Amino acid sequence: MENYQIERVIKLVEDYLKEKEDPIVTQLADKKESPFTILISALLSARTKDEVTQKACERLFARAKKPQDIITVSQGELEQIIYPVGFYRTKARHIKKLCAHLLQRFDGYVPDNLKDLLSLPGVGRKTANLVLSLAFKKDAICVDTHVHRITNRLGWVKTKHPEETEMQLMEILPRRYWQRINTLLVKYGQEICRPINPHCGACPIQTYCRYGSTSNIKSDKTD
DNA sequence: AAAACGGGGGC
């Protein structure tokens, strides 16, 4: 994969997304909100429409914005506040557990390194790298299923697991794109390069992708 | 009606 092709593809995707709103996590990061705020919004946004997450974040942060505040909100009230995001019971439990850990082990602050982030309950590699890149502006690549799927379809990487994708992208993706590659590809992956029945016909980068060139693509089979 | 969806945790 030649570098200029990567640059070209990213430019085209950026153009496609120009008129669209960034996801709530990115918006909060742009507004220089606290890492904790960004982390919570990331947890709430899992498998949830962004507008729904956005409203839930507003309600939650109006009620309690720091770990020491959220820990005092009852499980029931917390569930009620975040209810529309779905998984409300699990997410509320995770958030409370997370706050407790932050207070116990990290003075109530979100750590800024991978190892400590991964030690937090409910935080895996994807979320940790999202926080590192967006909240702490570190050179980290957040690989979720969208990034994983799209970079494989494009032929940028050839991987089975997201962690391998992360490693291979670190080899080929210029550093200045690391922080925003996730933001770019998530929305794009939801609207165009979807897991099944991708809109290859409407795709602005189809000439750089062999994936849709064969007819009747229904699955992610690589050949 | 059934399956896909996203990510982490537990086994």
Next chain:
DNA sequence: GCCCCAGTTTT
């Protein structure tokens, strides 16, 4: 490594 989770959207 594999399976489970929970509720909404897609097929």
